[in-house]
Amino acid sequence: MRQKRQPNRYVILAAASIVNFVHGNPYIWTVFQPYVQEEYGLSLAASSQPFTIIIGIFAAGNMLGGFLQHKIGARATIFFGSAVMCGGFFLAAMAPHNMPWLISLGYGALGGFGSGCAFSMLTAVPQEWFPRQRGMVSGITIGMVGISGILMNPLCDYVLSRWGYRTAMLMVTVIYAVLCLGAFWVREPSASDQAALSQGSSALQGDSESSKKQFTVGEMMRTRSYLIISTIMALAVPAYVLVNPLMKSLGMARGLTNSQALAGVMAASIANIVGRFALPWLSDLAGRKKILRMIYLLCTVSVIGVSAAGGLLFIVLISAVCLVYGGVVSLFPVVVSDHFGTKYQGINYGAVMIGYGLISILCPYLLDIAGIELSFILAGVASGVGLFLLKFL
Incomplete structure (x- = not known):
């Protein structure tokens, strides 16, 4: 046959x-x-x-x-x-x-x-x-x-x-x-x-995918890893959600011309794309946690810096924040499948994103309550907490 x-x-x-x-x-x-x-x-x-x-x-x-x-x-x-x-x-x-x-x-x-x-x-x-x-x-x-x-x-x-x-x-x-x-x-x-895909080879973590436990969403949500992963992902969101809509107007307020501010927005957009493509690929080579530690540290420093930076430094820092966000949204689907398998990946990743969605909705209210500079500092603190929680992942 x-x-x-x-x-x-x-x-x-x-x-x-x-x-x-x-x-x-x-x-x-x-x-x-x-x-x-x-x-x-x-x-x-x-x-x-x-x-x-x-x-x-x-x-x-x-x-x-x-x-x-x-x-x-x-x-x-x-x-x-x-x-x-x-x-x-x-x-x-x-x-x-x-x-x-x-x-x-x-x-x-x-x-x-x-x-x-x-x-x-x-x-x-x-x-x-x-x-x-x-x-x-x-x-x-x-x-x-x-x-x-x-x-x-x-x-x-x-x-x-x-x-x-x-x-x-x-x-x-x-x-x-x-x-x-x-x-x-x-x-x-x-x-x-x-x-055929698994024959004669092993998956990234050392076992074939078929030999791993495939967590249902209910099983996943009862694990400590789920709480840590969903929290860490949510803590990366404020930096980008706060910076993104203000990039041009805040850049001009910090001394950039209209054309320079537009160039900054373009640079940040390109950095976002680079983060989406490059960082997950690097995580295949260097390991997920190592790349996550690097980008959460970068995010913490950059978004706090945005609270006071002007000129070219402002463009560099907002680009760094966007690079990190691109990496976060591309890396976490892989983190979820690494820990919980690929069979129920769709629904499992949606459950991990619950905190992401809630934080995205709440962040604009933070600007109204705390103001721009303090909001950026708080976003940096949130990213720093995410960096700390990676120790337990």
């Missing part, structure tokens, strides 16, 4: 990476926000709400995606999440001027939920095909999220300035819907595929 040919795992990785481009959707709101604020007559807080919601609800979508994977399969889960996301974006595009809350519902709630649902599969499935290179694979798939912001922001800004909010959001919906069709090429490894 002729043996069934194993799928090309590099095609699967490429397809997952292309589809993951659409999940840079939160980063386009930075160019949509002022147009929505003006067109719908909203306050700054109200026009920023869709971004807060899409970030905060993302973890819930991850958990649903992981659950659905074991009911309907990864590919169907990606299509379901993509349909919910694109439907939400279409709803946001059609929001009447007297119903601006539909933008928060569509772009924020449905967009974040559907995006998280599909994203959990696009990071989990490629890791199963590359058991010894999970860091590299995570960096490639999640790195595409960073590239998305770089490419989509100028395109959206161009369309917004000429044809307005509705046309720009419809354009985004169509582009994302087309790219999501790449899910046709994403599939999970069968039992025979997994046997």
Whole structure:
């Protein structure tokens, strides 16, 4: 009997990476926000709400995606999440001027939920095909999220300035819907595929993946490692969430010209992408904990420095914060699979992200309460606590 040919795992990785481009959707709101604020007559807080919601609800979508994977399969889960996301974006595009809350519902709630649902599969499935290179694979798939912001922001800004909010959001919906069709090429490894992948080799931690305990989400959440990992990840969030929306305006307040501040934002965006690609790959070579210690130390020093720095030093420090954040969001999916296995990776990673989502929502209120400088110092302290907790991981 002729043996069934194993799928090309590099095609699967490429397809997952292309589809993951659409999940840079939160980063386009930075160019949509002022147009929505003006067109719908909203306050700054109200026009920023869709971004807060899409970030905060993302973890819930991850958990649903992981659950659905074991009911309907990864590919169907990606299509379901993509349909919910694109439907939400279409709803946001059609929001009447007297119903601006539909933008928060569509772009924020449905967009974040559907995006998280599909994203959990696009990071989990490629890791199963590359058991010894999970860091590299995570960096490639999640790195595409960073590239998305770089490419989509100028395109959206161009369309917004000429044809307005509705046309720009419809354009985004169509582009994302087309790219999501790449899910046709994403599939999970069968039992025979997994046997072939592990045959004659060992996974990163010294055992084949099939020999490791595969934790369900309930089992995982009862472990000390879960509490430590989810807390450490959450403690890295304040630095980036506080710095990101203020990079340009704060840079100009610290002595940069408009063009220099824009160059700083671009440098920080590039650093974010570099962190997503390079740091997980380095963790395959040097070990996860060593790279995590390095980036949490860098984050602690950098975000505290941002509280007072100006000029070129300001650009260097905000770039360092963004480099760290890129590494964090790419490394932690691998940390989760290292500790708890890949079988339930989607739902497990969503559970780890619960703290991430809560902190993302709460951070803007910290700025109102503590002010910019003190908020940055507190973010540095949080990162320092994360560095300390790595001792127990």
